[in-house]
Amino acid sequence: MHPKLLKGNLLLFFLVVLAWPVEAQVPVPVDVSQTTDDSLLIRRLADTILTDGQAYGNLRLLTKTVGARLSGSAGYYKAEKWGQQALGAANADKVWLQECMVPHWIRGGKDSASWSTRGRRTGLDVLALGNSQGTGPTAIQAPVVLINNFDELEQQKDKLKGKIVFYNYPFNPLLVETFQAYGDAVRYRGAGASRAARYGAIGVLVRSMSSSVTNFPHTGALAYNDSFPKIPAFAVGLRDADRLAEQLKANPGATSAYMRSGARMLPDTPAHNIIGELKGTEFPNQYITVGGHLDSWDPAEGAQDDGAGCVQSIEVLRALKAIGYKPRHTIRVVLFANEENGGRGGRKYAEAAKDAGEKHLLGLESDNGGFTPRAFTISLPDEKLAAIQPWIQLLKPYGVYEFERGGGGSDVNPMARQLGATVGELRPDSQRYFEYHHARNDVLENVNKRELELGAVNMAALIYLVDKYGL
């Protein structure tokens, strides 16, 4: 669209253009020390983030000079250095490392898979699931059985010995919030291997956790049940999954699959949470934590998951400092280690805080992608949530229109359990998250700079309000 233009009629053009609801006033600079007006202070936070913001530039560095950073990989240790540097450049009063032991799973080269019917072989775009055992160099080949859900698995349990199970459970498209569709489907990725191994299956193919129109396979962690053999498990791209399912419906019993992967789990290895702090002026021993996780899956750049949350959290600190805000409480940015296949960083942070007897007002996470902001979940009871509803009017100009009762991200949830802290997370629009999640296309080019920045604006505003008014 465009303001309608009429050839040769400049006057009418201007009438139409000027009828556009332009409210292009550039805010007047405000002396922070002189104002108690929350909307003006939040406007100043927004202004520095939207004009001098470092979030996107930081994300470019992380994705393009560090790239993939799975726990235990060389990339993760490079990312630790990047995080320290970025927090320093954001003017943290103090930056330090908190050590924890993390799992060290390696992919061990390119995964490959195919299926064959009557001698005709068709390749599959696959990724071994995180934590999966590989096949070793000899690979596996076996008849493949289509299993649409766990009920079918139980019905077919006597026919699975020596077979490869193909779980083809799709995202439910009726669930508007895509994380609900993920929550519904992800058990096939997480538990499918062991449940099939229990009945003698020797390998598992899992429809990717996505509702994309593309064919990128989406990896992600599985969890083996130690009572059963640890069989290899691969994510399959959606278009390939559709074709394979069609084939298996048309010719059940006539199709075999081939799987090869060099994946294996090595001994645990040390890694670090990276922490930066703005010291509180009034309650230096009371803390507000904001963070994302520094590790990512190995096939891409971890731009949305969760480079976005890391750079947004750093940007919160940078913006508060840049406008000269002096927090009452100590504000900590934490870049958590090992969210993807262990959650060790989040648990370490909460345990250490508990050991130190720290009081934490809020643990806020951004780990749902740097998409356009819509809501925050906060783990407050209804009446306390109602009490902070007036803050929504301050956030709404920047996109957040709702506080929902709910948990935090998986890195800050241990703070609720260990410390009794309130936790929460940014809930940006969810429609695109599972386009990129754990897939090769989770790259900088699929992050929109302004959406990323607006998430940071809302996070900074919420941190400011909690610092000022408590929870």
Added chain:
Amino acid sequence: MHPKLLKGNLLLFFLVVLAWPVEAQVPVPVDVSQTTDDSLLIRRLADTILTDGQAYGNLRLLTKTVGARLSGSAGYYKAEKWGQQALGAANADKVWLQECMVPHWIRGGKDSASWSTRGRRTGLDVLALGNSQGTGPTAIQAPVVLINNFDELEQQKDKLKGKIVFYNYPFNPLLVETFQAYGDAVRYRGAGASRAARYGAIGVLVRSMSSSVTNFPHTGALAYNDSFPKIPAFAVGLRDADRLAEQLKANPGATSAYMRSGARMLPDTPAHNIIGELKGTEFPNQYITVGGHLDSWDPAEGAQDDGAGCVQSIEVLRALKAIGYKPRHTIRVVLFANEENGGRGGRKYAEAAKDAGEKHLLGLESDNGGFTPRAFTISLPDEKLAAIQPWIQLLKPYGVYEFERGGGGSDVNPMARQLGATVGELRPDSQRYFEYHHARNDVLENVNKRELELGAVNMAALIYLVDKYGL
């Protein structure tokens, strides 16, 4: 992120996964004839759009088999056929064409431009603006003058004779709603050429109407003032504009630019609005119109602008029919001709409706891209807008959380002027629109299927509510 997995601890894995707020109930089928429950009926509209939807498939056909479709081009006439077919397939009771005369501007080959300082030449990624005169085969070359805004133009007016003016007015990043930044900046595209020609300039380069991190130039219409020479005007990609501006600041007076374009305006030519209808059962002579525009700029596929609005509008009709809804009023889908460089289709539709004495309840447009829905603007006075606020509770599960007072899209606004009709438009999230608007990257791959569908869900729901309750 992912529900946290603990290696070897399947029980804890399930506890965490099941703690996820899954509400994966698939709605029970509802007999439409038996229910008066609006939320159930809207749920059925959503279900058919999100599961059996044709919006994305229709958009694939339009973008990949028709592609660009500027007024007067062969592509536009192919698009007319596509529109008739799509409305027929959506089960419109009736499909017809409404003729109007449209401008016929052609690009005439590839535009090219560059700048030179002391013999060193640097290419610019450019697109001649729509309606621009070309340079002819001889091209133009002249010193280039940096003009940051119209105030500067007036100050420099004595120095512009024989020069090329480079307008470098950026989007204001502080305006969260990007259409406001566009409304603020677009006068340089629309009126910049004639204002520079007035002072003797022979060509104009305009910073693209965007705040993207990419360098794609964004075309779009200009309007010449007939009192001054019609000089060629090009849009320049943002990164190229930054470099050129830097050069001109460092070395004013030392830089010349080269521009070549075969663009020209041909005589007006006939084209058509494509109209499909569901006949009203109670008030067949009262109308509700929903539409988008069928024409697009020539450099890309017009996927977001405005293929999205066309397929969403068709989907509204398809979904209403698919669930067996019998509208009280006649519902019309209009694929408007010539929005981009003339607005002739929208004016024709309103004039014809006025001539026929038709009563129109609402003209609703989708022409802000198929992005995740947030709001509708509706041209109702405040008290009437307040009266329909309860509808928001019905739309919110699908993303729209606000009715704002405001106009419709430029194709339906003539219905307000000619017919006194209420007009409105879908206001999806605006952050990504000017990434693609009128640029080479406005292609299907930059449309998210679910965002597109959710827009259609909200449009269908609003049309249903207006049909049932009036406005």
